[in-house]
C-alpha cells in the first residue's frame with residue numbers, strides 16, 4: 434500500500450544518489466588563449482586551467498561541477514560541450530557586456546621555457562566565486578591556478594569540508610601574493626606544482642628537501658611535476674615516481690599541467706579512494722591524459738580522444754616501467 438513515507442524515502446535515496454554522483458568540483462580559469470610554438474601560431478582559441486581540468490577529468494568522472502567566470506564573448510557551443518561531458522555549469526558565471534580572461538604565451542625551441550606575452554584579466558579581475566547551493570557537499574575539490582585569495586574563499590564557502598582538496602598555483606602568485614598563498618596552502622590536502630615552482634616556494638634546490646619544506650607549510654600530499662621527466666608524489670616518508678611517456682614531438686605544452694591535475698582528481702573522485710596506492714594509479718591516469726594534451730594546440734586533442742585511447746595509453750605507461758629483476762639475488 435502506498436504511504437507518503439515511501440515517497441519521502443524514494444526522494445531521499447534519489448537525492449543521496451545524485452549527491453554521491455556529483456563528485457568533483459573544479460574552480461579555475463575558463464579562457465581564451467593565443468599560443469606561439471616553433472610549430473605554429475594560433476588566434477584566440479579556448480583554454481583556461483578550469484577548462485583543461487574539467488575536460489580531462491571527464492574521462493573518468495562524468496559527474497562534475499565548475500565554478501568559473503566568462504564574458505558574453507565566450508562561445509556557447511563550448512559550454513554545451515562541457516555539459517555533454519557531464520559538467521554541471523550552474524556555477525559558470527556569464528557576465529554580460531564583459532570580456533573573457535585572455536592569456537597569450539610563446540614557447541621557445543626546447544618547449545620547456547615559456548614566455549607570457551599578454552595577460553588580460555577582464556572578468557577574472559574581480560571574480561567572486563559564488564558556490565550554487567546545489568554544489569554544497571561535493572566530496573572532491575580541485576582548485577585550479579587562480580588567485581590564492583579566490584581559492585581560500587571557495588574553501589571557506591563550502592559547508593562541508595571535501596574529502597580531498599587539491600590546489601595548483603604558479604610563480605606569479607608566489608611573487609605578488611605570498612601571504613595569501615601561505616594561508617591557502619595551510620587549508621589544502623594536496624599541492625600540485627612543477628619543479629621550478631617547488632624550488633622557488635621552498636628556496637631549496639633538492640626536490641626532496643623542497644618537498645619536506647613545502648609539506649611543513651600545510652599540504653600532507655605533494656606532487657612535483659617535472660615536465661618531460663615525469664612526476665613525484667610525496668606523503669609522509671613515502672615517495673612515488675611516475676615517468677612521462679617519451680613522445681616524438683611535443684606540439685603545444687599549454688594546459689598539460691592542468692590536464693594532469695584533472696586526470697588525477699577525476700580518477701580519485703571516480704574511485705572515491707584517497708589511499709597512497711590509489712594516488713599512484715591516479716598519477717599514471719593524469720600523466721596519460723597530459724601526454725595527449727601536448728599533441729595538438731589547446732584543447733583540440735582532448736576533444737577528439739576516447740576513453741579507449743586513454744586506457745590504451747595507460748597500458749603504455751605500465752609497460753614503460755615494467756621490469757623483472759630475474760635472478761639477481763643469486764649473482
Ligand code: AMP
Pocket residue numbers: 462464465466480481482535536552578579580605686687688689690691692
Ligand atoms: P598550464 O600550461 O598548465 O600552466 O596552463 C595554461 C592555462 O592557464 C592557459 O590555458 C591559460 O588560460 C591559463 N592561465 C595562464 N595564466 C593564468 C592566470 N594568471 N590565472 C588563471 N589562469 C591562467
